[in-house]
Amino acid sequence: MATENPSALIADDLRKSYGGGRGKPPVHAVDGLSFTAETGTVFGLLGPNGAGKSTTIKILSTLTRADSGRAFVAGIDVAKHPGRVRRSIGFVAQKSVADPMDTGAENLVLAGRLQGLSARDARARATELLDRFALTEHATRQVKTYSGGMSRKLDVAIGLMHRPAVLFLDEPTTGLDPEARAELWSEIERMTAFENMTVLLTTHYLEEADRLAKRLAIVDRGTVVTAGTPEELKNDLRGDAVIVELTSDGDPFAALEALRRVDALSEVGGDGRTLRARADSGAATLPHALAALDAAGVAVASATVARPSLDDVYLRHTGRTLTKAQETAQDAALENAS
Structure with missing residues (x-):
């Protein structure tokens, strides 16, 4: 029935x-x-x-x-x-x-x-x-x-x-x-x-x-x-995403510590040389984030501010980006096939 x-x-x-x-x-x-x-x-x-x-x-x-x-x-x-x-x-x-x-x-x-x-x-x-x-x-x-x-x-x-x-x-x-x-x-x-x-x-x-x-x-x-x-x-993630890409010789651990000291940033995390955080006003906070990285001696390749995306949602709920999760899944599939 x-x-x-x-x-x-x-x-x-x-x-x-x-x-x-x-x-x-x-x-x-x-x-x-x-x-x-x-x-x-x-x-x-x-x-x-x-x-x-x-x-x-x-x-x-x-x-x-x-x-x-x-x-x-x-x-x-x-x-x-x-x-x-x-x-x-x-x-x-x-x-x-x-x-x-x-x-x-x-x-x-x-x-x-x-x-x-x-x-x-x-x-x-x-x-x-x-x-x-x-x-x-x-x-x-x-x-x-x-x-x-x-x-x-x-x-x-x-x-x-x-x-x-x-x-x-x-x-x-x-x-x-x-x-x-x-x-x-x-x-x-x-x-x-x-x-x-x-x-x-x-x-x-x-x-x-x-x-x-x-x-x-x-x-x-x-x-x-x-x-x-x-x-x-996406709207459940209030504020903007602040995304920082380090140079090849940038130290991700030092960068994370520096960004965590910036009061206006929250949910600071990283995936290799790509660091992400949230801010109520990304445009106003980005200069402070870059200044903190410069003071820590961390070289930055690029920095952007963006509205929340589904990748940010995925990161919030799983602790990793979808891109990283997909790469991990592909690596596992190759390992199982070998």
């Missing part, structure tokens, strides 16, 4: 662990993760690789079962009615599902037929989506000849063929160049306006989450550390 809750997506204390292997302890991929997403909106899960975003999508899309907790998609209990959930969702995975030897049009028609559309309806829907994603002139080309951006647009179109109530986009722009990424963002924005569906977007790109998500949850080590609209999360 469908839940009466109007939320399109509900994750309630989800947990999922995998065996560590080779004598290693279990990996807690999802560790008490909870969020809700409103119908007809884009909800973002923001975090580095390994934070639990993809595992969460796999649970919600019935590709794996949670060890505990509850999940509802389009009002349907995922554990009790997985078949009904599958008929209600579209899924765009990190890797393309299109057959590279078939044309774009053939891939779309096949997807529609697999979802139960008649041949006529599948062709009509394929034509509609090819036009929407600016792929009409490439419809009869084999997908293996498509650029990365064109392939990702086709993947999204495939996920939309049967007009799902909920669309999962798992890291949809990973590997794309900035121009192709921006183009796909525009297509996703237009798509949500046309389709009036709920979209769950996972990403490790700050700008992507800020631009596309009406609400988002920041995920770290398998749990949600904070959630809200991008503006709410």
